[in-house]
Amino acid sequence: MKADIDCTGLxxxxxxxxxxxxxxxxxGPFTVLIDNDTARDNVRRFAQTAxxxxxxxxxxxxxxxSIIPGASVKTASVSCPEARAGSVMLIASDEIGTGEHELGKxxxxxxxxxxxxxxxxxxxxxxxNSGVRLVTENEETAAHVKKLEEAGTEVLVCGTCLDYxxxxxxxxxxxxxxMYDIQSAMVGATLLVxx
Amino acid sequence: xxxxxxxxxxxxxxxxxxPELLSSLHTGEDAGVYLFADDLALVQTIxxxxxxxxxxxxxxxxxxxxxxxxxxxxxxxxLTAMNVAAFPCDMDPVxxxxxxxxxxxxxxxxxxxxxxxxxxxxxxxxxxxxxxxxVKVSEMTTLRGAAPGDVLILTKAIGTGIMTTAAKAKLVSxxxxxxxASMCELNSxxxxxxxxxxxxxxxxxxxxxxxxxxxxxxxxxGVAAELWAKEVPLFTEALVMVAQGMxxxxxxxxxxxxxxxxxxxxxxxxLLVQCMFDPQTSGxxxxxxxxxxxxxxxxALRSGPAPRASIVGTVTEADVxxxxxxxxxxx
Numbered sequence: 001m002k003a004d005i006d007c008t009g010l011x012x013x014x015x016x017x018x019x020x021x022x023x024x025x026x027x028g029p030f031t032v033l034i035d036n037d038t039a040r041d042n043v044r045r046f047a048q049t050a051x052x053x054x055x056x057x058x059x060x061x062x063x064x065x066s067i068i069p070g071a072s073v074k075t076a077s078v079s080c081p082e083a084r085a086g087s088v089m090l091i092a093s094d095e096i097g098t099g100e101h102e103l104g105k106x107x108x109x110x111x112x113x114x115x116x117x118x119x120x121x122x123x124x125x126x127x128x129n130s131g132v133r134l135v136t137e138n139e140e141t142a143a144h145v146k147k148l149e150e151a152g153t154e155v156l157v158c159g160t161c162l163d164y165x166x167x168x169x170x171x172x173x174x175x176x177x178x179m180y181d182i183q184s185a186m187v188g189a190t191l192l193v194x195x
Numbered sequence: 196x197x198x199x200x201x202x203x204x205x206x207x208x209x210x211x212x213x214p215e216l217l218s219s220l221h222t223g224e225d226a227g228v229y230l231f232a233d234d235l236a237l238v239q240t241i242x243x244x245x246x247x248x249x250x251x252x253x254x255x256x257x258x259x260x261x262x263x264x265x266x267x268x269x270x271x272x273x274l275t276a277m278n279v280a281a282f283p284c285d286m287d288p289v290x291x292x293x294x295x296x297x298x299x300x301x302x303x304x305x306x307x308x309x310x311x312x313x314x315x316x317x318x319x320x321x322x323x324x325x326x327x328x329x330v331k332v333s334e335m336t337t338l339r340g341a342a343p344g345d346v347l348i349l350t351k352a353i354g355t356g357i358m359t360t361a362a363k364a365k366l367v368s369x370x371x372x373x374x375x376a377s378m379c380e381l382n383s384x385x386x387x388x389x390x391x392x393x394x395x396x397x398x399x400x401x402x403x404x405x406x407x408x409x410x411x412x413x414x415x416x417g418v419a420a421e422l423w424a425k426e427v428p429l430f431t432e433a434l435v436m437v438a439q440g441m442x443x444x445x446x447x448x449x450x451x452x453x454x455x456x457x458x459x460x461x462x463x464x465x466l467l468v469q470c471m472f473d474p475q476t477s478g479x480x481x482x483x484x485x486x487x488x489x490x491x492x493x494x495a496l497r498s499g500p501a502p503r504a505s506i507v508g509t510v511t512e513a514d515v516x517x518x519x520x521x522x523x524x525x526x
Binding site: 012013016017019036037038041042043044045046047048049159160163176177178179180 | 366436439
């Protein structure tokens with residue numbers, strides 16, 4: 001059986017890492033040969049999460065996983081370099097700058113409103129630490145972010161931070177994300193703005 | 196190895212029978228129990244595995260907490276432990292020293308002694324312990340005894356298999372702190388809290404995952420059980436990591452194919468089902484407790500040794516032992 005990636009004899013997480021590396025090159029449809037159930041399910045779940053179409057066929061002693069990379073990728077957990085070309089904004093606080101808190105919070109609200117009305121919105125927004133309040137508790141700012149998201153801005157919200165503040169249940173905009181994706185978004189950015 | 200692999204491997208071993216032997220290889224108990232005085236039994240157990248974290252001292256602690264866990268699942272007290280180890284001969288000698296020291300410190304925290312061990316040479320390091328404990332037979336907890344109506348309590352969060360796989364892939368780092376702390380935590384406190392207040396059946400959650408071990412309990416007790424997936428405490432990012440393809444090898448496929456575990460048609464998320472089978476290292480205790488004691492036990496666990504303890508399901512009547520995974524208590 002010929003496949004684009006041969007993962008026979010490889011233990012997890014290696015098959016997923018090879019599939020990820022392949023996806024990162026922005027390929028056309030490709031196949032992965034796998035010899036155990038765990039790797040089959042892992043590669044399938046990873047590719048589905050990455051917005052791909054996935055089909056699994058049984059072969060002699062294994063599985064052939066066919067992956068068709070998706071055109072529109074809506075999930076947070078995708079390493080897609082193109083999606084992040086552009087400005088990435090890191091919002092690690094619920095206010096802008098240091099000084100009077102009331103002013104800082106107002107500035108943040110004005111900034112997000114302005115960004116949501118802008119002709120050239122950021123390609124990615126990352127919310128961390130108390131910044132996650134802006135997409136949960138604060139309904140006004142969450143609405144601005146939601147508008148950005150609907151217009152195509154990728155919104156990553158730090159899962160650890162949501163858990164810490166106990167806000168995961170009331171997330172109003174963006175997708176729960178992890179440090180790996182946040183890190184790759186920042187490293188892959190053409191322009192990184194930290195607020 | 197999955198439950199099926201293990202069954203096949205043991206299938207040709209004759210069953211040990213002796214009046215003093217209170218356990219059986221074939222009932223899914225991890226520990227051997229041998230009566231040696233009127234109401235006193237020896238409990239013997241062993242576990243070892245390759246490193247699952249980078250830091251050798253931490254690995255030693257986890258391996259020891261994991262080996263001691265079988266003792267606590269039976270409400271026994273650990274007495275002595277023997278190291279079982281394999282190390283490559285060209286390894287920096289500091290690494291085995293650190294691993295053994297981690298194990299030693301954890302065994303001492305448990306109030307037991309390290310009295311010896313055996314080491315062989317192997318390319319892949321492995322470490323664990325054989326632990327000897329004792330228990331009053333009248334106070335011993337086993338997989339048997341769960342009764343319809345019992346409430347199922349789990350004392351630690353789930354997801355060590357997923358998270359260690361994700362750590363190997365370098366997808367998580369900070370989130371591992373919580374997982375490592377949980378794996379290092381002895382089940383002694385939780386066992387004492389639960390046993391003192393009355394419990395029908397108890398086990399520790401390890402390689403078969405929560406659903407797999409719950410099935411073992413149902414089978415040994417001749418009952419069925421409901422597992423409420425949404426109520427099960429998960430480590431931060433565990434669910435996200437399953438979606439990222441970081442599940443560890445589990446008994447999910449086998450248990451579902453054999454209809455030992457049924458997934459409720461109400462639409463339980465496939466990723467969450469995978470978590471229910473995630474193989475645990477040094478996992479928490481799973482206890483079937485009488486319903487009237489459940490709230491008191493839960494409160495004592497949460498305010499004491501097991502802050503993430505949760506009610507995760509219930510025991511039901513059944514002709515055939517099985518586990519049904521439901522989305523939540525309501526179905």
